[in-house]
Amino acid sequence: MSDLVKNIIRFVVFILVQVYILHKVPPLHRFIVPYLYYLFILWLPFNTNRTWLMVIAFIFGLTLDYFLVTPGLHAAACVLIAYIRPFMVNLLIRQEGAEQSYGSPSIHSMGFAPYSIFVVVLTFLHHGYLVFLEWLQFGNFWYFLGKVGATTAVSLLLILITELLFYRKERYRTNAA
Amino acid sequence: MRNIFLFIRRYFNFLFFLALQVLALSFLFRYNKFHEAAFMGVASEITGRVNNRYNTIEYYFKLKKTNEALVKENVELRTLLRSNYLQSDTMHLVAVDSIRVDSLIKYQKYTYLEAKVVGGFITTQTNFFTIHRGTDQGVNVDMAVISPQGVVGRVVNSSANFSTVMTMLSRQFKVDAKLKNSGERGIISWDGVSPDFIQMRNIPKNIKIAKGDSVLTSELSSIFPANIMVGTVDSVFNDPSTNFFTLRLRSSTNFSTVQFVYVVQNKQIEEQRKLESATQKINE
Numbered sequence: 001m002s003d004l005v006k007n008i009i010r011f012v013v014f015i016l017v018q019v020y021i022l023h024k025v026p027p028l029h030r031f032i033v034p035y036l037y038y039l040f041i042l043w044l045p046f047n048t049n050r051t052w053l054m055v056i057a058f059i060f061g062l063t064l065d066y067f068l069v070t071p072g073l074h075a076a077a078c079v080l081i082a083y084i085r086p087f088m089v090n091l092l093i094r095q096e097g098a099e100q101s102y103g104s105p106s107i108h109s110m111g112f113a114p115y116s117i118f119v120v121v122l123t124f125l126h127h128g129y130l131v132f133l134e135w136l137q138f139g140n141f142w143y144f145l146g147k148v149g150a151t152t153a154v155s156l157l158l159i160l161i162t163e164l165l166f167y168r169k170e171r172y173r174t175n176a177a
Numbered sequence: 178m179r180n181i182f183l184f185i186r187r188y189f190n191f192l193f194f195l196a197l198q199v200l201a202l203s204f205l206f207r208y209n210k211f212h213e214a215a216f217m218g219v220a221s222e223i224t225g226r227v228n229n230r231y232n233t234i235e236y237y238f239k240l241k242k243t244n245e246a247l248v249k250e251n252v253e254l255r256t257l258l259r260s261n262y263l264q265s266d267t268m269h270l271v272a273v274d275s276i277r278v279d280s281l282i283k284y285q286k287y288t289y290l291e292a293k294v295v296g297g298f299i300t301t302q303t304n305f306f307t308i309h310r311g312t313d314q315g316v317n318v319d320m321a322v323i324s325p326q327g328v329v330g331r332v333v334n335s336s337a338n339f340s341t342v343m344t345m346l347s348r349q350f351k352v353d354a355k356l357k358n359s360g361e362r363g364i365i366s367w368d369g370v371s372p373d374f375i376q377m378r379n380i381p382k383n384i385k386i387a388k389g390d391s392v393l394t395s396e397l398s399s400i401f402p403a404n405i406m407v408g409t410v411d412s413v414f415n416d417p418s419t420n421f422f423t424l425r426l427r428s429s430t431n432f433s434t435v436q437f438v439y440v441v442q443n444k445q446i447e448e449q450r451k452l453e454s455a456t457q458k459i460n461e
Contacts, residue, residue, distance in 0.1 A: 066220035072204030
């Protein structure tokens with residue numbers, strides 16, 4: 001399957017899972033909102049142009065926004081992590097030229113520790129910005145801290161489960177291929 | 178000039194990032210009441226269709242509860258009331274002992290449209306429903322939405338076949354309500370904590386309140402008909418710094434199971450609004 005088709009399917013699946021499964025779960029606590037959809041942006045290929053990365057993130061976030069009737073909220077957070085992502089990849093990549101050898105970020109291509117740092121930092125940024133925008137409209141500072149913490153914890157758990165369930169084998173790309 | 182182009186080229190990614198952020202934030206804040214949000218009309222037509230597909234499955238699992246609610250409502254309607262009809266002139270007596278719709282239709286204040294709920298959330302801080310009725314069927318912005326059990330919300334956006342309803346579980350939603358026993362009025366709002374409970378403010382401290390008292394919509398709420406159930410009193414908070422109680426109500430509508438709602442149109446609202454805005458102009 002080509003990268004384009006694979007990512008289009010992922011786009012649709014992530015939106016549907018987020019809207020019709022994770023947002024339909026009865027609320028456990030007001031701090032806990034299970035977010036998983038932004039993993040789509042984390043899984044985009046290494047060789048995506050930075051400008052395109054932001055455009056895709058914007059469209060992706062806005063699609064979710066139209067389903068949840070919050071125009072702009074998730075789009076802003078998605079664009080932020082799409083902008084930060086290339087810096088993180090450059091900092092954390094294991095060896096010289098790994099971004100040419102492998103398709104996209106995963107445990108296999110980056111190594112467990114760098115990949116977890118990559119996920120944790122971007123998750124934290126995403127939720128921090130998302131809750132910050134919400135907090136500007138209401139709430140106090142403890143609300144902000146509590147919600148960022150709890151939501152990040154739940155998201156990391158969900159990402160861990162997703163990574164274990166859908167183990168992505170990254171083929172080592174050679175010039176011959 | 179050349180330097181400007183070089184600058185833009187060098188920092189293109191950062192500038193592009195800022196541009197997208199500004200665009201997203203302007204969507205969010207410029208239309209902060211969610212009413213005329215960007216492309217919302219087109220988008221809700223599309224998301225409405227997807228929601229509709231999903232709802233065909235969800236609906237099956239909620240049939241039992243939906244049935245129970247509708248049967249209960251039918252029983253209530255059997256003991257029918259004349260309160261949907263308001264005579265504008267009380268001196269002019271119409272001598273009928275039951276409601277004859279043909280002769281009284283010009284006095285009818287509220288008309289009802291049924292609508293199917295096809296999408297909705299109760300897990301966010303501003304919860305919306307999507308209903309399968311739009312401007313083609315006569316649903317417009319600012320109409321009231323009620324369920325068989327009680328108040329649901331207000332229409333904030335409508336496309337040709339779908340409408341978005343801001344539910345009572347939304348921080349921007351406010352409605353005027355009264356206690357059934359004493360008639361004391363207060364404002365209903367939601368604090369965003371739990372989807373089971375809503376708040377009622379501005380109840381004077383000399384009023385006796387018991388747990389389980391009913392709260393209904395008041396006559397002052399222009400879009401909702403009077404005496405629609407809002408909820409029952411769950412607990413009373415006594416804030417010593419004010420002269421008012423804050424009540425915590427258990428909402429009568431179960432937002433996670435509601436499948437059918439009624440959209441209520443107030444036929445006399447234009448006249449009322451015109452008068453009120455004219456009065457405000459005089460006072461300014």
